[in-house]
Every structure is written in C-alpha cells, then in structure tokens.
Amino acid sequence: MxxxxxxxxxxxxxxxxxxxxxxxxxxxxxxxxxxxxxxxxxxxxxxxxxxxxxxxxxxxxxxxxxxxxxxxxxxxxxxxxxxxxxxxxxxxxKNAAILEASKVFAKNFMKKYNIPTAFYETFDNEDDAIEFIKKMGTPIVIKADGLAAGKGVVIANTEEEAVETVKSMFRGLFGEASKRIVIEEFLEGEEASYIAMVDGENLVPMATSQDHKRVFDGDKGPNTGGMGAYSPTPVITPEIEKQILEKIMYPTLKGMKAEGRPMRGFLYAGLMIGPKGINVLEFNVRMGDPETQPIMRRLRSDLLQHMIDILDGKIEQVTPQWSEDWSIGVVMASKGYPGKYEKGFEITGIDKAEKDPDIVVFHAGTDIKEGKIVTAGGRVLTVTATGKTLLEAKEKVYRAVEKIHFEGAHYRKDIGDKGLKRLHHL
Ligand SMILES: Nc1ncnc2c1ncn2[C@@H]1O[C@H](COP(=O)(O)OP(=O)(O)O)[C@@H](O)[C@H]1O
Ligand SMILES: [Mg+2]
CATH class of the missing domain: 3.40.50.20 (Rossmann fold)
Incomplete structure (x- = not known):
C-alpha cells in the first residue's frame, strides 16, 4: 500500500x-x-x-x-x-474541521449540546467586548476565532491588558482570524489532552497525554505550539476518562452528526480538570503536536491498519494495543521562539542520542543544507524516551537532550514533573 x-x-x-x-x-x-x-x-x-x-x-x-x-x-x-x-x-x-477552525462555532456548539466549557460570550466589536471585560473582571481569557498557529489566545491578568488585547485583535492582529473573538472565564486546574479516532458515531481512544503550552519551566512565559508532552497522564484517572467519554466525546460526535457535520479522523479535546470539574478548552480535529510523539512511541498495534479499518466502516475491529511503558517528549526550540528566531544552525548529536534504543528523535523545523542537518523552524526537534516508570523516562530523555546541540537551543527541564508529583503525592 x-x-x-x-x-x-x-x-x-x-x-x-x-x-x-x-x-x-x-x-x-x-x-x-x-x-x-x-x-x-x-x-x-x-x-x-x-x-x-x-x-x-x-x-x-x-x-x-x-x-x-x-x-x-x-x-x-x-x-x-x-x-x-x-x-x-x-x-x-471541511464542514467538520470548523470545530477547530472557529472557536466561536465550537463554543456555541458546546453550549447547544451541553458540553462542559468555560462561561463565555462572543464579540465582533470593541465596545461590547470591553463592557463584558469590565463586568467579568480578571484574569480573563481572550481568544481569536480563527486559526492562529497556537498564538491566538491571551490570558489577561489586568483589565488594561485585556482591553489592549481586544483592541489589537479587532484591529487585525490575526487578520480575518480575529474579526470575531471569544472572551471566556479563566479556569483553574491542570490541563490534559484526550484524543480518539472517530468514524462519525463511534470512537477508539488513544492513550492519554499532557502537553506543556508555556515556554518556560513551571508554566511561565507566553504560550507556544507545545514544549513537551508525556503519556499516559495520571490526571486522567479511569473515572475521569469515563466522564470525558460520556459528557464530552460521545455528545460531540452525536451533536456534530446532528448538525450535518459528521466527524471522521482524530478528535482531540483539550481539557482543564480542576475545581469546576472537567471542561473543554477547545477541540482540535487532528492529533496534537507534541502529544503524538510520546503517544506513537507507546502504540504497539498497527496504526495504518486502524485507519484503513475506520475508513472501511469497521471501527469495531479497531483495538489499539498500548505499551505499559511511560513516554516523554521534550521539544528543543530555536533561540527566541515563540517570538522571532533565526534559522540555519547546524544540529549535531542526534546519532549519539539515538544510540540508546529507548530514544527516538523526531524532527520538526529541520532542513538539509550542504549535507548537514540545520534548524529551519521555531520548534526544531522532539526528543522522546520510553521507560518502565515516568521517572526513568524523564531521566533518559534529558540525558539524550544534553547530547544534542545547535546554537541557541532551549527546552523545558520539567516535562513530566506534574505527573511525577501526582504519582508520588508530592
Ligand atoms: N478558559 C481558560 N482558562 C484557563 N486557561 C485557558 C483557558 N482557555 C485556554 N487556556 C490556556 O490557553 C491555551 C491555549 O488555548 P486553546 O483554547 O487551547 O487555544 P489554541 O490551542 O488554539 O491556542 C490552553 O492550552 C490553556 O493553557
Ligand atoms: Mg490548544
């Protein structure tokens, strides 16, 4: 094939x-x-x-x-x-991909079908948006409607910042994507990613995972496309998974079908799990990056066969097999990312890192120039490791990361720590 x-x-x-x-x-x-x-x-x-x-x-x-x-x-x-x-x-x-491509659509959809999500309103003008901000107070979350490569969400801690954000969005910060915005309540808690393969009515869960959106350790600094992930994540207990399926995943499939927008492919719910229960921050209509990297390291069965079966209408035959191992992926990024960065720096040490059979280095922004592998994007590599425990995976992945070099490389040093904390009741 x-x-x-x-x-x-x-x-x-x-x-x-x-x-x-x-x-x-x-x-x-x-x-x-x-x-x-x-x-x-x-x-x-x-x-x-x-x-x-x-x-x-x-x-x-x-x-x-x-x-x-x-x-x-x-x-x-x-x-x-x-x-x-x-x-x-x-x-x-396209008519199902709108669930990710328009946050206004997604929020209205969730409201209509009673899928738990942060309290919100949608706006197409400054005055109404500013009035809402004044009523709600801060922190508050402002989201551009359309696709913005992971940069369209601002968590504003002061009213001034919120008002400035709204103004710049309506004045074209993200072009068409920010002609409309969502403003929503800030939710406390821990994030997790829940991804499934879906065929319109039924679904097959993938392993759970947790992404790290902020650029710096301790979830500090601006949002990025994702700086690292691990799988599985202990924040999604079997009881929580049951609720995610019953209250979020199946109602979403059912609702989208009822809207004449049947879903087939990967369905990803970005979740906030905290004092207000399990809430959907957003849906994606594809796998996550970097979650895919550690998840694929743990998939024992044949992904290609699974996709074919789903397309052939045989989802009941699809039973993914997962390794008992833990897996972590750490993103190595260019200096300056998620802001401006330079490209074209030689990358060395990947072979050395991959000498350990538990390490696989996935490339993102890389290219070949004059026979050498060079940086070509903001996120450059995801270094992944597997281990019998989360701690073992963490130790291995960082040993591998330290063997890889390019000018200005930066990465988070705490990927997996939230899981370790939970597992060891720290
Ligand atoms: N209501 C919210 N409360 C707290 N944090 C949020 C909220 N909505 C989004 N975030 C944070 O912002 C990040 C990006 O938001 P998200 O809706 O996933 O948009 P995108 O991935 O398209 O940028 C989330 O991963 C989360 O860290
Ligand atoms: Mg997101």
Missing part, C-alpha cells in the same frame, strides 16, 4: 515513523516533511495546503491512503477534494 503523509512537523514525523513499521506499507511519501521524515519517506515537494497539486500527485502515483497531520489543510477542504477525486484520505471534511 502506498501512503502519503501531509505535513512538516514532529507530529508528522511520529505518524510516518509509526506507519513505516506497518506490514501493509509498500511505499511512504511525505509532502513536504523535514530532514527527519525524508530519511524514511520519499519527499514530495508540495506544500500541505496546496490541495490541488496534492490531489494530482495522489492520482498520478496511485496513492492508496493519505494521512493529514495539520489543521490548516483540513479546514481548507483537503479531505473533500480527495474524496471528490475518489481518493482515500484519513481526516475530517
């Missing part, structure tokens, strides 16, 4: 790495990928959002399955275009 993976990040490297192990695979392609993925898949020089060219390529090469990593092509209708051309593709159609 010929498979095409669409996307350029660490998530796509982890998906490609897993698919590569499938006995069903004959040839793997990636559009466009990165220096890590190109080692295991043939590079296709087409951007992930260049849908027409991707359709042509898939037809010409007789690709049997296309797997879409990022949200952008999904929200631009890549699945609709492939289906129209009679091509198999794993991901949501």
């Amino acid at each position: 010929k498979v095409l993976v669409v996307g350029n990040g660490g998530r796509e490297h982890a998906l490609a790495w897993k698919i590569k192990q499938s006995p069903l695979l004959s040839k793997l392609y990636v559009a466009k990928g990165n220096a890590g993925i190109w080692k295991i898949a043939q590079k296709v020089d087409i951007n992930p959002t260049d849908v027409e060219k991707l359709v042509d390529f898939a037809k010409r090469e007789k690709i049997n399955l296309t797997v879409v990593g990022p949200e952008q092509p999904l929200s631009e209708g890549i699945v609709d275009a492939f289906e129209k051309a009679g091509l198999k593709i794993f991901g949501h159609r």
